[in-house]
Amino acid sequence: MEYVIKHGTGFSVEVGSPEEPEITRWTSWGNGDLQQSFMLHTPEGTLITDPVLPQQGEALKVLKRRAGRVAAILSLSPLHERHISEAARRYRAPVYGPPSAKKTTKYGRKLNARYDAAQPLPDGIQTIESGDENGEIWLYWQIPKGKKVLINADTIYGQNERGGMGGRNVSYWMQEKGIRLRATGTPSRTELRRRYERLDALDIDLILNGHNPLPLTNPKAAINEVLSSGTFEVHPSGVCTFMYLDFK
Structure with a gap:
């Protein structure tokens, strides 16, 4: 990882090589919870x-260099407004968002299109409705001659190994060395299984999410295991429901 400012912004190639990156991760500290944005080249x-723009000029220069020509800004969830409007202005790029984006007027003014069959994304990247009531969208990319990757915002947390937190305390919901499925509201265990069992039909090598700094590898086995034997838990406030599993 290229650390531009310690505990500020870091960049790493998640898929591909430094010379030919396919997915670049950038990690942001100091803007709320640890946040991940991704560049799909x-x-x-x-x-x-779901961009979080660095506050430091040096980091912005690195971001511009690594991004190159920006074709679009993708919002995966109305809860991840982040710096979408500023990124759209800075890179003069259209913003794509989920159908539920109309409920959020702040970046709705910057929304150029919503994901649907009439608005295909480049290079065969697919959009999949997560089933979450907030309207989150998953991205599925079968990278030519490369890995098959699912990118989500807040519905599939987890990573296989501990670390990458940049010295910050780990929020329990990030499920360091484990997997945690999150759903808005109070859906039943049966409903959660229905939503996530759909992923068994896809070939997935990695799952990346909007907060964990490391990937979830061998994700289909992890999802099947958490659905069969994970802990089911409704948040005391009723705002969300989890199914989670610690890895040994």
Whole structure:
């Protein structure tokens, strides 16, 4: 990882090589919870997901250099407005968002299109409705000659190994060395299984999410295990429901 400012912004190639990156992760500290944004480098330009723009000029220069030509800004969840409007202005790029984005007027003014069959994304990148009531969208990319990756915002947390937290305390919901499925509201265990069992039909090598600094590898086995034997828990406030599993 290239650390631009300690505990500020860091960049790493998640898929590909430094010379030919396919997915670049950038990690942000100091803007609330640890946050992850991703650059998907396609022949038609770079797609940026749920951006958090650095506050430091040096980091912004690194971001601009790594991003190259930005084809679009992608919002995966109305809860991840982050710096979408500023990124759209800075990179003069259209913003794509989930159908539920109309409920959030702040970045709705910057929304150019919503994901649907009439608005295909470059390089065969697919959008999948997560089933969460907030309207989160998953991205599924079968990278040519590379890995098959699912990117989400807040519905699948977890990572296989401890670390990457930059010295910050780990929030329990990030499920360091484990997997945690999150759903808005109070859906039943049966409903959660229905939502996530759909992923068994996909070939997935990695799952990346909007907060964990490391990937979830061998994700289908992890999802199947948490659905069969994970802990089911409704948050005391009723705002969300979890199923989670610690890895040994």
